[in-house]
Amino acid sequence: MGVISKMDIKNDLVDLVQENNFVGWIYSINYEKALVISNDEWKHNVRGIPHNSFLIATSFDPNHFNDVAEEDRQVILLRVTGSAKLPQDDEMIKTKIDGFQKAKSTFDDGQEEYDVYTKSRMQFSGIDCRVLGTFFVRNEDLVLGSDIETFYSSLKLNVYMPKSTALEKIVNYVDPIRKKGAKAEFKSLGIEGEVQPFKIGTVRYTSTDRLHRENLSDLVPFRIQPSDFLARRTAVLGMTRTGKSNMIKQTISVVKGISTSCHLPIGQLIYDINGEYANANEQDKGSISEIYKDECIRYRMINSPGFRPILNNFYEQLGEGHSIICDVIKEATSSTAADILQFLNISFDKPEEYNEIQKWERKIALYKVLLYKANFEISATYKVYFQANEKVREIVSSGVNPKNGLTLQEALSWFEALRAHKDEFEIAKWITDECKCLLNLLCQKNDTDAFITGYKLLTAATKYHTSSRTTDVAKEIYEYLVQGKIVIIDLSVGNALLRDKISKKIASYIFNTSMDKFTGGGKPSNIVVYIEEAHNLIGKGMDLTDTWPRLAKEGAKYKIALVYATQEVSSVHPNILANTENWFVTHLNSDKEIGELAKFYDFADFKQSLLRSQDVGFARVKTLSSPFVIPIQIDKFDPEKIKAGDSINE
Numbered sequence: 001m002g003v004i005s006k007m008d009i010k011n012d013l014v015d016l017v018q019e020n021n022f023v024g025w026i027y028s029i030n031y032e033k034a035l036v037i038s039n040d041e042w043k044h045n046v047r048g049i050p051h052n053s054f055l056i057a058t059s060f061d062p063n064h065f066n067d068v069a070e071e072d073r074q075v076i077l078l079r080v081t082g083s084a085k086l087p088q089d090d091e092m093i094k095t096k097i098d099g100f101q102k103a104k105s106t107f108d109d110g111q112e113e114y115d116v117y118t119k120s121r122m123q124f125s126g127i128d129c130r131v132l133g134t135f136f137v138r139n140e141d142l143v144l145g146s147d148i149e150t151f152y153s154s155l156k157l158n159v160y161m162p163k164s165t166a167l168e169k170i171v172n173y174v175d176p177i178r179k180k181g182a183k184a185e186f187k188s189l190g191i192e193g194e195v196q197p198f199k200i201g202t203v204r205y206t207s208t209d210r211l212h213r214e215n216l217s218d219l220v221p222f223r224i225q226p227s228d229f230l231a232r233r234t235a236v237l238g239m240t241r242t243g244k245s246n247m248i249k250q251t252i253s254v255v256k257g258i259s260t261s262c263h264l265p266i267g268q269l270i271y272d273i274n275g276e277y278a279n280a281n282e283q284d285k286g287s288i289s290e291i292y293k294d295e296c297i298r299y300r301m302i303n304s305p306g307f308r309p310i311l312n313n314f315y316e317q318l319g320e321g322h323s324i325i326c327d328v329i330k331e332a333t334s335s336t337a338a339d340i341l342q343f344l345n346i347s348f349d350k351p352e353e354y355n356e357i358q359k360w361e362r363k364i365a366l367y368k369v370l371l372y373k374a375n376f377e378i379s380a381t382y383k384v385y386f387q388a389n390e391k392v393r394e395i396v397s398s399g400v401n402p403k404n405g406l407t408l409q410e411a412l413s414w415f416e417a418l419r420a421h422k423d424e425f426e427i428a429k430w431i432t433d434e435c436k437c438l439l440n441l442l443c444q445k446n447d448t449d450a451f452i453t454g455y456k457l458l459t460a461a462t463k464y465h466t467s468s469r470t471t472d473v474a475k476e477i478y479e480y481l482v483q484g485k486i487v488i489i490d491l492s493v494g495n496a497l498l499r500d501k502i503s504k505k506i507a508s509y510i511f512n513t514s515m516d517k518f519t520g521g522g523k524p525s526n527i528v529v530y531i532e533e534a535h536n537l538i539g540k541g542m543d544l545t546d547t548w549p550r551l552a553k554e555g556a557k558y559k560i561a562l563v564y565a566t567q568e569v570s571s572v573h574p575n576i577l578a579n580t581e582n583w584f585v586t587h588l589n590s591d592k593e594i595g596e597l598a599k600f601y602d603f604a605d606f607k608q609s610l611l612r613s614q615d616v617g618f619a620r621v622k623t624l625s626s627p628f629v630i631p632i633q634i635d636k637f638d639p640e641k642i643k644a645g646d647s648i649n650e
Contacts, residue, residue: 012142013135016075016166017062021046024127026057026157031148032131034076035084036159040123046161050205050212052609052631053080054170055129057157075135076148076157077170079628081605084126092122130605132628141176144627167220171203171632174225174625182227182625189526191262197223198254200621204633207613213633222632226258228582228624229563230266230526231556235577236565237597238586243617244565245276247584248530249637251563252277252288252486255528256295259484266526267481269510271503273532275492278307289488291639296486299477301494301502302463310489310502311466312473315368315378318348320472320505321465322367327497328461339446340457342437359432362386365402366438369415372408373442374458377467384411391426392418412442419443464498473502474509481510482525500536508547514558524559534564535571542573552576569596581624584634587614602629 023046024038034057043049055078060068095118114122134145162170174182186195202219205212213219229251236244252268259266270288272278277288278298289296299310314321326344333340348367351360365384372378383405393401396417400406406414419439421427431439440446444454469476480487489506491499507529514524529551531537537548544553552562553576566572570593577600585603588594588610598604606620606629617634 012169013073013075013137014062014065016056016135016162016169017058017060018160018163018166019062021161021163021166022158023049023055023161024159026159027126029131029151029153029157031151034078034129034131036078036127036129037086038125038127038159040125046163047211047214049080049127049161051080051082052606053205053212054078054132054162054167055080055127055159056135056162056166056170057159059155059157073136077132077135077144078129078159079132079602079605080127081130082128084128086124086126088121088124089126095122130602132602142173143176144173146627164217164220167203171220171626171630172197172223173627175627178225178625182225185227185230186262189262189264191264195226195258195262197225198257199635200224200250200254201617201619201632201634203630204618205631206609207615207618222621222630224254224623225625226254229255229258229528230561231559232561232582232624233552233556233576233580234561234563234582234584235572235580236563236584237567237569237588238584238619239567239589239614241616242586242614243619243634244532244584244586246617246637247619247634248532248563248565249277249288250635252530253291253637253642256292256486264526265482265484266528267484268486268528268530269477269481269506270486270488270530271532272488272490272492275490278488278490278492287639288486291642292486295484296488297480298488298490299473300490301499303466307490309466309469310473311464311469313467313469314371314376314461314465315382315467316470317472318364318367321371322346322348323501324464324498325458325461327501328464329457331497332457332460337446337452339437339440339452339454342434343441346434346437358387359435362388363432363434363438365411366415366435366442369408369411370438370442370455370458371465373412374455374462376458376462376465378408379467380409381407383407389426389430392430395421395424395427415439415442419445464494472509474506477506478510478513481527503537504547507551511547511551511555511558511560514555514560518558526559526561528561528563529555530563530565532565534566535568538564538573538576540571540573544573544575549573549576553579569593583620583622583629585610585620586616586618587611605629606631 023042024036026034027037028035036055038049049055057076057078058074059072095114099114131148134148136143136145183194199221201222202213203222234251236247238244252270255266255268258264270277280287280290289298298307300307301310303309312320329340329344348364351357365386368384385405386402388396388402397414400414402411402414418427419442422431422436422439440452441454444452446452477487489503491503510527510529514527517524538552542549544550551560552564555562564572569577569588583600585597588597591611594607594611597610598607601622603620603622609631610620617636618631619634620629620631622629
């Protein structure tokens with residue numbers, strides 16, 4: 001913050017009080033609520049007092065602050081939560097009704113018969129407010145306490161509506177301790193000095209915003225501290241088409257801006273459920289992949305131009321490939337045939353016992369031959385290696401030693417010949433039960449030599465295999481993230497079950513690798529993971545030891561940030577909600593969802609607004625740094641602006 005004079009600090013508090021925006025007095029106050037009496041003229045002067053708007057109350061005269069007692073050097077922050085009944089309201093209502101009954105025409109309200117005193121009293125009304133906290137100065141810092149220390153019934157508290165610079169100071173307030181903590185966090189990452197906050201939207205109180213947001217000068221910017229997003233959890237909640245994706249795109253661009261400006265690699269992994277981040281769309285006039293084309297790597301489950309295959313090489317990633325094949329088989333058939341059941345339960349884990357290694361090698365070789373027979377693409381020169389004793393070699397093919405390597409075509413012929421001698425003692429002794437199962441599938445015959453579908457059951461899974469990959473896709477993606485790249489996994493095509501499996505595998509690899517770095521005394525890389533339809537991954541009933549809940553719950557300490565979006569608050573695991581630092585909430589369509597949200601922070605104040613307002617981008621925001629919920633209009637994601645190189649802080 002730097003060195004600031006006492007006069008400047010004084011002004012931080014005094015500047016919150018804008019005399020021209022006087023709207024009334026507090027006539028009743030306790031530790032939680034304040035009742036304000038206002039007047040139609042005062043409301044008119046500030047262009048109305050919207051529901052959920054901020055008000056401030058203080059007893060001091062801003063023009064004579066130096067004469068103010070120390071006890072009174074404070075400003076109470078209020079939020080308008082509704083109307084309040086004044087003692088004279090019943091009388092005024094009766095008077096109004098009498099006037100209406102005396103009216104002679106539609107536009108005659110009968111007020112010409114009122115005396116001046118009555119007309120004046122009719123303009124007063126009560127406003128119900130919640131106490132959000134108290135601003136004061138401590139050690140040359142402006143501080144906001146989350147409550148009020150005491151109140152005096154006899155004290156006259158003037159009430160003002162903060163606008164422009166005063167409102168901007170309130171909504172962008174960050175506690176000094178939190179500021180220092182954020183600075184220390186960045187310093188640990190090698191970043192010196194302060195990282196400027198970025199604008200994400202403008203203050204908006206109500207759906208009807210024709211008065212308090214009429215002019216550009218009325219649009220008060222809301223900014224977010226960059227450190228709030230790193231190694232934190234962020235919830236983006238709301239119904240479809242209310243701006244969740246827009247918010248996520250904004251976040252992606254902001255995080256990238258921070259990464260670039262601070263020379264800090266921050267990897268971003270986007271699970272793109274609907275393909276809107278990986279592909280251009282008419283709505284945004286561009287996509288994340290287009291804007292950051294030099295920094296973006298796209299993956300798909302199927303081979304497509306411009307996309308890397310998210311698929312693994314089944315010949316190299318045996319366990320992953322087998323798992324996918326099993327899912328495809330289970331989807332295609334409910335057969336309980338012995339060979340099928342055994343195949344579904346085969347393990348390709350390398351045994352620890354030395355005397356089991358040879359059995360494992362021949363099982364691996366036979367499995368790869370089965371893949372080859374089922375038309376899983378691979379180089380013609382690809383070879384398998386395994387050992388067979390002399391007696392077995394003589395029976396199958398004298399002069400051929402598999403130890404020296406066989407192409408898959410050669411190995412196919414060798415195993416087919418082996419299957420033809422399956423009943424011979426030396427062969428039967430050499431073949432394990434698992435190998436017998438694989439041989440039966442290869443040759444389309446069961447133990448009694450009756451015809452079975454065999455290897456053809458595997459062919460439907462060939463589209464999930466690629467021969468072009470030699471390394472694990474999860475490892476490859478992690479390496480890109482360490483470099484600070486934006487990785488988009490387009491999940492809009494392909495088998496849903498397999499999409500989930502692959503997504504989970506990648507998430508698991510990132511989590512475990514980052515954890516291993518941390519526990520090994522190293523520094524994990526900064527990574528931000530984005531997921532939509534999050535209820536499918538971190539749902540209410542999920543085991544917290546599963547991959548996704550663990551990433552959401554524990555990932556922060558390993559520098560993995562999670563941004564998750566869903567329509568239903570109630571569908572997310574309560575433990576994850578309880579540990580979420582940042583909240584962006586648009587329209588929710590049921591009392592049940594509102595009730596769940598109301599358990600957190602001060603979202604209960606916005607119950608009616610969230611239920612009724614369906615405006616796109618109208619969000620109620622609580623961040624790690626902000627002490628209370630702030631209603632804002634999220635800025636529209638603008639690819640052209642980003643391409644032009646405009647600052648993320650503008």
